[in-house]
Amino acid sequence: MFDSLSSKLEKAFKTLKGQGKITEINVAETMKEIRKALVDADVNFKIAKQFTDIVKEKALGQNVLTSVSPGQLMVKIVSDELTSLFGGKTADINITGSPAIILMAGLQGSGKTTHSAKLASYIKKKGKTVMMAACDVYRPAAIEQLKVLGQQIEVPVFFEEGNTNPVKIAENALKAARAENISVLIVDTAGRLSIDEMMMREIGDIKSALKPQEILFVVDAMTGQDAVNTAKAFNDVLDFSGVILTKLDGDTRGGAALSIKSIVNKPIKFVGTGEKMEALDVFHPDRMAQRILGMGDIVSLVERAQQVFDEEEAAIIQKKLLKDQFTFEDFLTQIQQIKKMGNLKDLVGMIPGVGKALKDIDISDDAFKGTESIIHSMTPLERKTPDIINGSRRKRIAMGSGTDIQQVNQLLKQFEEMRKMMRTMNKFQGAGRAMPKLPFMK
């Protein structure tokens, strides 16, 4: 996501390479490059200036240790500064209260409705009961949208058809949530412009009526220089408690995040990274800073894998692998679990060093499609005992899956090799060596 910014910073650091000490002269050019990169990434002009001033101050006169290059030292200083600008620590969401109330606010099209549902699904996974309230009475079908999403994630939605007063709907939703002993109520509201006084007053009224534990400002990661003003205006009225940064799965450099954080000094709590209901991540300032600098984000990757993978299922699969009983059926399950983790390119981008290398290469989400359809075209018996797949079966599978025989052969070969490898590993394990664990296998 911040790929382009990191590659630009890298270019900036290049001018520092091979020099022994950071001085006023060798740092000036680098600072200019950093500032340009930040502004080009939609970081507010003034904030970019402040940022480079701080970095410069910290960098000047630093002796470069023999073991690190000035460039590396600068990377560290910039990374530390970025982290501290983002708030230093991860900020958790407050869901204590009966019910805890979360109010969603933001401009039109920032993703409030989608993220109300994502957040509901996230909280539900923590074992809490959740209800959503549909208070967007303006946009056509907004209530319907929340209802459909609620059905998808199996979370009840409070709505009042025909009621055009969002404050009243919110109040009634709270009553309903109390009556049903719901632990978290998420209130979706209409998108509004920060300059629309009437609408801003309305959301202020919703706030006073509900006294929410959390007010989350939902903002599009692609927002430009105006992010600062919008965030400030919403903060002036609502004094919000945190930010959700959406659409980070695009290729925006997301500089708006930096600006918002530094102008209103509120933590970014979540980031939206895809259209699926699972595509919501807790915001980690340190990881984000490292990500900006192209240092990868392996921790997020592992965590995402842990969240999605069903531990029990993983244990069963591992047992099967060990006993040499791994079938195509299991293979299919694994593919589906990997797919649940979200966009493949995102996942790959989290691996240190890889994100940069793959900057311009497209990894299609359909990478598994051929494999999947081949497996789908097998009979249950074939999936269980691949050895019976002879020539005529291969032909049928190829026809059924819309692939050709070569592709089917290839898959069968790969599968056989995988099983062979597992057998070898089992032998090693018998000899006292541990089987290398994949991150998603516990």
Place this chain on the structure above:
Amino acid sequence: MGILSFFNKEKKDKLDKGLEKTKTNLFSKISKALVGKSTVDDAFLDELEEILVSSDVGINTTLKIIERIQKRVSTDKYMNTSELNSFLKEEIAKLLEENNNDKLSTFENLQGKKPYVIMVVGVNGVGKTTTIGKLANQFKKAGKNVVLGAADTFRAAAVMQLKIWGERNGVKVVEHGMNTDPASVAFDAVKIAVEDQADVLIIDTAGRLHNKIGLMNELTKIKKVMSKIIPDAPHEILLVLDASTGQNAFEQAKQFTSATEVNALALTKLDGTAKGGVVIGIADQFKVPVKYIGVGEGIEDLQIFDRHEFVDSLFN
């Protein structure tokens, strides 16, 4: 004639009001920067750069403008506020002119196409469906028979949202429900528009981020399928951009253009942002003309973009 000029005045007022934020931010800052100065010096140019960049004009276009001023200053040496103002206005008008041709269709003139097919594309949340609702209203007012095609079959309740717009405007909506094949909706919509002898057909598509290749390919397919019935359809591929978007707007325009040959842009939510400067940057960096701008929430606040009015509105 009198009535016509009255309507034009109303349109102009709306534009002025919608651009108020951009205007006061951009240009009052410029005059403030110039106060007490009798020459254009480096400090002022630095400040001008900051002002333009902060208005989302974009670094490349900003540098272009600065360069032109520098050139002019080196020959003219002295420039006062009003001179600079008119010079900036000239330069910006020129930038808008270079890539905007006046031969675009209007609500009244559909260049002899029947139905005139518009396919609307863009990233999530820019206001595609709302723009379609407003477009339908404008075409209807111009006496055109409009059909809408609900090919956003992905986002929850998107079809319903378009149907509500259809009801409000009293126009037919062709739909297959949610989670159906968008290309087949588009195909049917063209077929029905032809059968109904509609003047205009507008196809809604699901929002998609431009870096998702699979989804961009889907768009290419939707486009292609329409040409099976009308060879030169869609006549207009309209990319909707949110005016509050920063530099990513350029990447969006680039990627959507390569997937679908975008030939018109709509900039929405201009009234909400102080950074209408993005119009200038986009007009400068792209060969695709800005055709519509949204300057308010009202159904008639979607206007055909007139660069002369736009520049006048910014500078007066």
